[in-house]
Each structure stands twice: as structure tokens, then as C-alpha cells.
Amino acid sequence: MGSLAEWNTFPARTGGPVSVLDRIVAILDAVKASEGSLSVTDLAQQTGLPKSTVSRLVAELAAQRYLERTQEGVTLGMRLFELGARASLPRRLIGAAAPVIRQLREMTGERVGLWVHQGTDMVSVAAVAGRLPMLPTRAGMRTPALTTASGKAYLAFCSDPGVVDRVSASLADADADHFRDELLHVRSAVVATDMEDSYPGILAVASPVLSGDRVVVGAISVAGPSGGMDPDRIAPLVRAAGTNVTRRLTAAA
Structure with missing residues (x-):
């Protein structure tokens, strides 16, 4: 495993998501926009969040089925559909x-x-x-x-x-x-x-x-x-x- 400095490669951008809810929405929006799977590294780049933060939130969202893990990364999970958040x-x-x-x-x-x-x-x-x-x-x-x-x-x-x-x-x-x-x-x-x-x-x-x-x-x-x-x-x-x-x-x- 790399050092903490390597893990947090991507610093947060100015004006990026601050609250936990903002960060979760930013991650979900990034996955949705990809129309496929995104890795934690890609999510960190696209949201401007630290990689460690993205990894933790992705794990929690996947455990609750808001995200689904694939070989390539993560996709939107079925709980969004099941709770009525349908496109x-x-x-x-x-x-x-x-x-x-x-x-x-x-x-x-x-x-x-x-x-x-x-x-x-x-x-x-x-x-x-x-x-x-x-x-x-x-x-x-x-x-x-x-x-x-x-x-x-x-x-x-x-x-x-x-x-x-x-x-x-x-x-x-x-x-x-x-x-x-x-x-x-x-x-x-x-x-x-x-x-x-x-x-x-x-x-x-x-x-x-x-x-x-x-x-x-x-x-x-x-x-x-x-x-x-x-x-x-x-x-x-x-x-x-x-x-x-x-x-x-x-x-x-």
C-alpha cells in the first residue's frame, strides 16, 4: 500500500463539495455522468475530493446499495431505483x-x-x-x-x-x-x-x-x-x- 501522501493524490478544488451530503451527491452525479463504471481514482479526480474520502464514501454507499461495485469500479446501485429515484x-x-x-x-x-x-x-x-x-x-x-x-x-x-x-x-x-x-x-x-x-x-x-x-x-x-x-x-x-x-x-x- 502506498503512503498517505500517495493515497490523497488529488487535493480538493476551491469551491468543491464541503458537507457530507454534498460529497455524496458529487460522487453519485459523477458516476451517473460516466454512463458506466468509474474507479475511485477517477471519482477523486472528477469530484476534487481526497481519494481516501471517496474510498470511504464509496464503501458506505455500496454497502447500502446506492452504488454497485464492478471489475472496472462502481456504477449506480439499485437502491436508487427501489426507493423511487427513477430516471x-x-x-x-x-x-x-x-x-x-x-x-x-x-x-x-x-x-x-x-x-x-x-x-x-x-x-x-x-x-x-x-x-x-x-x-x-x-x-x-x-x-x-x-x-x-x-x-x-x-x-x-x-x-x-x-x-x-x-x-x-x-x-x-x-x-x-x-x-x-x-x-x-x-x-x-x-x-x-x-x-x-x-x-x-x-x-x-x-x-x-x-x-x-x-x-x-x-x-x-x-x-x-x-x-x-x-x-x-x-x-x-x-x-x-x-x-x-x-x-x-x-x-x-
Whole structure:
């Protein structure tokens, strides 16, 4: 470990954040502006705070899930979402998707969910129950992007290869290659399937949702019993739902 002088490399700038709350807000704002992960060193540079102060506050914020640690540094954590501090895009996404979700539930009778990406997971922002009571519908539920239909639908259209690399980092080389091949197929079909990979007895089908500038912002999915739901029948319905949410989101922009 370096000396204290090395640890506090970056002196506070004149007029920088003074109170604890100001410092926390400065750190959260810097992470948000990065649209990815930031290291403690980068945060110290961008906020003008001592590195030791940033490290301590980041540890406390991560422990409370306001920040989330990654291999590259830290990103915004899910507690901000869970406490209702939602960005405008998720709110607009939910508004655009609400009637589509209801219609898809009426057409399929199964659980319909709307998901956004966070770290290596997909996070539920809206859902309606289907005929399987064991499938939760609460907002804030996390599922692995690596195996779920919603995760694969999102990743297949994600333009950042680093995101795919992080999600598939646990896979052996051959499995990682197979996963990327599967994402190519999903991108071609505009629909992804999870046949009991995430949960025994559960089949899920998902399609991406894009913004007006064709950036993937989430995924819509249908999940039900693997023995009682036909993926070939469900797939075009989910694909059409994803397209419909995309159009409604674009029109609302």
C-alpha cells in the first residue's frame, strides 16, 4: 500500500463539495455522468475530493446499495431505483409499455415483465401476474442477464461489447463463443428464449425495446410453464409487443 501522501493524490478544488451530503451527491452525479463504471481514482479526480474520502464514501454507499461495485469500479446501485429515484427514461418506458403489457397478458394468460439492464443483471420495472403464482411480479426483482430471455434480448442489441464481456466473464472460452453465437441468432430473430436455464419448469420469451435513436433500453418478456406454453406461438406476440413499445416510446420522446 502506498503512503498517505500517495493515497490523497488529488487535493480538493476551491469551491468543491464541503458537507457530507454534498460529497455524496458529487460522487453519485459523477458516476451517473460516466454512463458506466468509474474507479475511485477517477471519482477523486472528477469530484476534487481526497481519494481516501471517496474510498470511504464509496464503501458506505455500496454497502447500502446506492452504488454497485464492478471489475472496472462502481456504477449506480439499485437502491436508487427501489426507493423511487427513477430516471426519466424508466418512467417513460413504463408509461409507453403499460397498455402493451396488459394486452400481451390478455393474449397469453402468462406473466408479462418489463426489464432494464443493471450490471450483470436484468431488473424488473413492471410486471403483471400470470397463471404461475411462484413467478414474482414486484418491481426491483433481479435476474441474471446471462441466462434469462430478457437478458439475452437486451445483450443481443447492446452496442457496448464491454457489457457483453462482463456478463459472460464467468463462462469458459467455448461457452462464451456459444453465448455470442446465440446472441447473433437473437439479433436476427429479434426474440430470445430461456428454456428452464434460469428457473426449472419455466419458459420465457423476450424481445428488445429500443429508443428513438435505436439504442436498446430494455426488454419485454412472457414467462410461463415450460410444459404448457408454446414458444413458437408466443414468439411473434412478444416480438410485436417489443416493436409496439419501441414505437410508443419513440412517439413519447
